[in-house]
Amino acid sequence: MTDARLSPVLDKIDADLPDALDRLMTLLRIQSISTDPAYKESCDSAADWLVSDLESIGFDASKRPTPGHPMVVGHGGEGDGPHVTFYGHYDVQPVDPVDLWNTPPFEPVLEDTAEHGQVIRGRGASDDKGQLMTFVEACRAWKAVHGSLPTKISFFFEGEEESGSPSLIPFMEENAEELKSDLVLICDTGMVAPGVPSIASQLRGMLKDEFTITGPRIDLHSGHYGGPGLNPLREIARIIASFHDDTGRVAVDGFYEGVHEVSAEQKAQWEGCGFDEKAYLEGVGYTQPHGEAGYTTLEQQWARPTLEVNGLWGGYMGAGTKTVIPSKAHCKITCRLVGDMDPDKLREKIRKHVEDRLSPDATVTWDQDLDGSPAAVMNTSRPEFEAARKALTDEWDREAVFVGMGGSIPIAGFFKEILGMDAMLIGFANEDDQIHSPNEKYNVESFHKGIRSWARVLAELSD
Amino acid sequence: MTDARLSPVLDKIDADLPDALDRLMTLLRIQSISTDPAYKESCDSAADWLVSDLESIGFDASKRPTPGHPMVVGHGGEGDGPHVTFYGHYDVQPVDPVDLWNTPPFEPVLEDTAEHGQVIRGRGASDDKGQLMTFVEACRAWKAVHGSLPTKISFFFEGEEESGSPSLIPFMEENAEELKSDLVLICDTGMVAPGVPSIASQLRGMLKDEFTITGPRIDLHSGHYGGPGLNPLREIARIIASFHDDTGRVAVDGFYEGVHEVSAEQKAQWEGCGFDEKAYLEGVGYTQPHGEAGYTTLEQQWARPTLEVNGLWGGYMGAGTKTVIPSKAHCKITCRLVGDMDPDKLREKIRKHVEDRLSPDATVTWDQDLDGSPAAVMNTSRPEFEAARKALTDEWDREAVFVGMGGSIPIAGFFKEILGMDAMLIGFANEDDQIHSPNEKYNVESFHKGIRSWARVLAELSD
Missing domain, CATH: 3.40.630.10 (Zn peptidases)
Structure with missing residues (x-):
């Protein structure tokens, strides 16, 4: 019919x-x-x-x-x-x-x-x-x-x-x-x-967050304060760098809680699904996948969680030079979640990771408070x-x-x-x-x- | 007379x-x-x-x-x-x-x-x-x-x-x-x-430089590419973080070539010069100096070289969220030079430091070519x-x-x-x-x- x-x-x-x-x-x-x-x-x-x-x-x-x-x-x-x-x-x-x-x-x-x-x-x-x-x-x-x-x-x-x-x-x-x-x-x-x-x-699920790190109370001159001055741009770079280890694994304590390994059956299905890894990577200028070592490109994309920086800014961004140590640096992040990862718990883990790594005199504020999704x-x-x-x-x-x-x-x-x-x-x-x-x-x-x-x-x- | x-x-x-x-x-x-x-x-x-x-x-x-x-x-x-x-x-x-x-x-x-x-x-x-x-x-x-x-x-x-x-x-x-x-x-x-x-x-002398790190050829979706995707914001953060070691010392190979330690006589002079360290630090919200360990605030300011980030940007910087892995990340730096540091040689050392640390598929361009001053x-x-x-x-x-x-x-x-x-x-x-x-x-x-x-x-x- x-x-x-x-x-x-x-x-x-x-x-x-x-x-x-x-x-x-x-x-x-x-x-x-x-x-x-x-x-x-x-x-x-x-x-x-x-x-x-x-x-x-x-x-x-x-x-x-x-x-x-x-x-x-x-x-x-x-x-x-x-x-x-x-x-x-x-x-x-x-x-x-x-x-x-x-x-x-x-x-x-x-x-x-x-x-x-x-x-x-x-x-x-x-x-x-x-x-x-x-x-x-x-x-x-x-x-x-x-x-x-x-x-x-x-x-x-x-x-x-x-x-x-x-x-x-x-x-x-x-x-x-x-x-x-x-x-x-x-x-x-x-x-x-x-x-x-x-x-x-x-x-995959999602968690969004945004933070601002404040160093000095006001923008400083990099001559008068370069050296003794705490630079929030260096601070935020150091903290972002600490999010991952050398193998591409997220280094936030407890991040992988609730993540399950992909079954052999699932892997076999995915291998036959027609995904063109070469086109996927080369299309954007990559010669290799850049995620966690030990996982295929599809696993990295579908079955592994991520912590990505989506925006990062602070200081002078115009033409030429400004010899400034800025007061503030900003960062937007998102995580992709898999398995049974709990977005609320994860947010706390990430915030703790940042707060635990702040230098003396640096402070962090969290600029979004959005619900995550598993x-x-x-x-x-x-x-x-x-x-x-x-x-x-x-x-x-x-x-x-x-x-x-x-x-x-x-x-x-x-x-x-x-x-x-x-x-x-x-x-x-x-x-x-x-x-x-x-x-x-x-x-x-x-x-x-x-x-x-x-x-x-x-x-x-x-x- | x-x-x-x-x-x-x-x-x-x-x-x-x-x-x-x-x-x-x-x-x-x-x-x-x-x-x-x-x-x-x-x-x-x-x-x-x-x-x-x-x-x-x-x-x-x-x-x-x-x-x-x-x-x-x-x-x-x-x-x-x-x-x-x-x-x-x-x-x-x-x-x-x-x-x-x-x-x-x-x-x-x-x-x-x-x-x-x-x-x-x-x-x-x-x-x-x-x-x-x-x-x-x-x-x-x-x-x-x-x-x-x-x-x-x-x-x-x-x-x-x-x-x-x-x-x-x-x-x-x-x-x-x-x-x-x-x-x-x-x-x-x-x-x-x-x-x-x-x-x-x-x-102090001065050296200015600016660089852009390119990851993917175009901006990517952090869902579709999060994991396999090389994120230039993470890349630039990692490289900026590598500029200094944990003691605040610049970790660029050969950076301190030409730097001389302050003599005991000079130190004694500076100690008596009337510099109000407390006012200098507290005026901008600091409880301590943040430069190289082992040097006084005045030494950090007058006698030690610096490598500062004056501007850092990439990805989405507007209100709310954009789930992007951007194609590019940008950074402006200045160094303050002391002693016999050679700005031209130093520029090459810093550029080499960055280039040596790039991930596969990441590239760097240098966006300024200004004379430095010793x-x-x-x-x-x-x-x-x-x-x-x-x-x-x-x-x-x-x-x-x-x-x-x-x-x-x-x-x-x-x-x-x-x-x-x-x-x-x-x-x-x-x-x-x-x-x-x-x-x-x-x-x-x-x-x-x-x-x-x-x-x-x-x-x-x-x-």
Whole structure:
């Protein structure tokens, strides 16, 4: 029965691709950078646009206020299949350094490339506007062809994913009854290799922190005070250097508590998943992996925790020279967590590590106090995973694989924790999409086959 | 004989103080900021004013063009004493942040203060217009009283000291014969403690450099690449941390080549020089010195070399979080040199230190290539130093001291190198003059007793 229902939907998707791309372009033009308060209105506009678009398909959609950027919730469809909720985020990363963009980040373009055919270029093209629209477009096509949806479908979009989702947990708690369904579908991940459909079986968790080290009370002259002066830039460098040992292992006491070694079976699966280590490394200018000695590149990326510095600054950063010993030095860090690592405990361990290493007269302040998210392992024994595996294999003509993910999608954990729901993460991004970087893109193939993939998944789920 | 010649000059200086302050005010009103091309005409006006003022005393003075701001050269006097050249600079630092000034920076005022009595407030009051006018006024008074100067005196003023003196060396080379004399006098330094007349016996040299470490070719996502990814922020932190060992000693191979230990005699002198270590440290929030273990605060400041980080930056520095592994990390450093340290050799040692410690796949570029200046040790065995010591002791009623200087005044080295002349640096600035900062001031006591000091020095030199 599936084929008869599905084929005209796939045809409709093919025919409507130009319109679907136009809609995505419209959404990409909205400068919904969630981390910067200057873009608050743009975030609001993106939410409005999504409400209106869902309504145009027939969903009962609404913008829901939060203390931060609004949520978008929509409901529609019915049927005997599982009630699924599709989650995505309409906010995007900041665009700096903006001078490295070849086209303005919020003026998306279709670009012909030798390697990928046509791509959509612009901030959010892949993360996550392009990805979230694959599911929306699949629903639109299904509804257009059949006049109804194949199963009960809800939407849940947030606008704070790139800033740590501060409103998400309270919103879930306050709207638990409305938000509960059988399974959450998330399209915010990538394919392990070009053309290899991938279902995430584990995600790393995340912990963010930021600190400032103060040395002297005021900026000092490096002649008058160079020598006796405590330099917070040297102080922060020394402390950052102490985060890792010579083998790349994190040297924070107790850091690896809750980390489990990868099983031999898991290793074997990953070895056959199509991951192109050479392309992954060489694509960014590496000749070798630089993580913990003794682990493969994929293990370093999917199964090992990290402590990274994402920003570091202090002193004079302009042209020429200023002979200053600055008063303050700043650092932003994130950790990726695996297994049963506890973000709250880990934060304390890291803070203690820093505080224990301060020189006399140096002080540290902690400038963020954000919730962390633990790692997530998916319940791949659920029948929906087998259904999705089949749907993806059909669409991409290549066996779909279960893969780990180096990134963090805390939302998966929150759905489980607060709403008791399992999550299934399927995404069509490519490693070279340059998400979070200048010149972000999304392959039109990802967009097009992504929409078709979701149509097939809906068909399988409702079969 | 000295007394008979000197007393009426000192009386004249006392009587003329209001007029001398008026003249200084006029010079301070000229906005001669050398670093900003917008003030080019003002720099020219300051040079004109100085020519005219020297001519009014009877010097044969002229403004001399350079590719940058003009020099002022003047000659006058004769006698059996040494031919001395007085060096000063008429340019001043920029005034921003201008909103932190309590009075407009170029509208100088006389202000009564509880701590210092009357002060002259305005940009350049101390650095260096107020200081250079102390010598000019001493000459004026001498000439007024005696109708002639006590010895042969030349003036050499530049207008680019605050922007690195780019025209100085070529001008010296082209005018070597004219500029050569027996000794250069420089009034651009401070007193080691309020009321303690100080002659600089050594200045630290300076080396500036700047480097960028590149890890990945582009900014990376810390989820997708965290682990295998080489992070240039960690790389630069590790390298900066490697610059010093645990005792505060610079760990760059060969760094201390040419550094000499302070003699017991020198140490004893410094211990008695009136330096208030507690005020120096506590004023900026320190409970202890933070330089090399085993050296006193003054030794760390005057006699030990440093390698300082003046600026450090990379990755995301805005509000909130960006989960990025950046492509690049940047660092500005300066070294203060002592003894016979060779800036060119030192630059190579530091660059080698960095290059030797780079991880595979990391690269470094060097972003500045500026000349360094070696340290300068004054030839204090010359009889002029003893003469000056006596003159200053008489004026200030406090034993004059030979002190080191933590800062760098490359001009002293250039006089030696290019013209073969020794320099004697005597200055009357106080630690709290706020040079280079808002609300710069010069104590009227410094100005007045500074003029009297130079008159005494001239008397001693020509005796």
